[in-house]
Amino acid sequence: MSLRSPGWLALLLPLAGLVAAYVLVQRRRGRYAVRFTNLDLLDKVAPARPGRRRHIPAAAFCGTLALLVVGFARPTTEVQVPRERATVVVAFDVSASMEATDVQPTRFAAARTAALAFVDQLPERFNAGLVPFSGTATVAVPPTTDRELLRAAIEGLQTGAGTAIGDAVTAARDAIRTLDEQADTEPPPAHIVLLSDGSNTTGRPVESAAREVAADRIPVSTIAYGTQDGTIDLPSGNSVQVPVDGPALEDLAAATGGDYHEAATGKELEAVYDDIGSSVGHRTEEREIWQWFVAAALLTALAAAATSLLWFSRLP
Structure with missing residues (x-):
């Protein structure tokens, strides 16, 4: 909570003085009663004295004044308000390592299911796009409100060789820029959600791509998906370890103002998408x-x- 007119709190000083005066008067009153009153006679005349409860009305009265003073100071709090419009681009890693079976049935299959659930939960007026990437990155679906088109593109994804994270970030940013240039009104806020299980192996450096999207004020929330025990089978019959590599994704999120997440199961990935969807779908306002x-x-x-x-x- 914060205050827009904190100067009004100065009125608490005279209130504090009033409280101090009340305490002083009560002490003097008690000493006077003990000094000059016949206690035996007082017990017979007024056997039921109010005791400590006599202070309750006074305390409530002072509380009323204190609350009014704080109200004059115009307190505010942060509330979450649903966004009416936004653009979200999902950058989806389709590299061969996504065929690892450390996540059942595979990283790729579980991630595709979670991505479908994520786009379904986005508000209808949100523009949503898809950028799959392996050795290269392409805009499979420019940001649109057509959820059926987006679902069909996600369901039709295929894996390939290489991991071009930097290219994926740039492609997603370009798709957002294109949509903004076509808008007749002020462009809505944009967000990139990037899922990957590995480090950048080809294409442009992630650092330079991060600087560009950060300059455009487009946060990139990243998801490191998989475990350290992932393996894939090569055509030769050999197995190759493909452990998830999160540090580069964490740096990307930090550099662009996004959030970094880790998910080692399909359910964890769905929970991460829910968290991202909630943050993207709402804005924070002071009220x-x-x-x-x-x-x-x-x-x-x-x-x-x-x-x-x-x-x-009687009234106080």
Whole structure:
């Protein structure tokens, strides 16, 4: 929580003085009663004294004043508001290492299923595109609201040799730029979601691609998918280890303002996509909540009045 007009908090100082004066008066009142009152006679005349509860109305009254002062200071809080429009491009690693079976049935099959679920959960007005990459990267589906076209492209993906992460980032950025140039209104916010299980093996360096998308203020959220035990079978019959390599993907996300995730199973990948979808589909706004404090002040004022009437038959 933050305050837009914190200067009003200065009014808490006289309130603190009022509290201190109340405490002082109560102490002096107690000493006076003990010094000059016949306690035996007092017990017979007024055997049921209010005791500590006599302070409750006063405390509620001071609480009312404090809440009103904070309300004047215009407190705000951050809330998540659904976006009406956005552009999301999924960069999907289709390199041969995605055929590893450390994720059942394969990394590739599980990732494709999760990607289909991800695009289905995006709001209808979101533009979504697809950039598959192996040795090269191509824009298979430019950002569009046509989910059936996107689903068909994901279902038709095939694996190939090489991993061109830098090229994939550049291709995704170019697809977003093209859509923005065609827009008649202000372009919506854009986001790239890149899934890969390996490091960059061909094409342009990831670092230079990251600098370009960062300059365009396009965050890249990356997902390192798979385990350290992955292997694939070569045509020769030999097996080759293909452990997941996350550091480069983590650096890419950090350099562009995106988030880095790791997933070692199909369910974990679906959870990651859900998390990314939630963050992409909402924006953070600051909203004033002074009404909450005024409402609380009214409740405490009512509490002060009710307890005073109940116990002392008068208003505070």
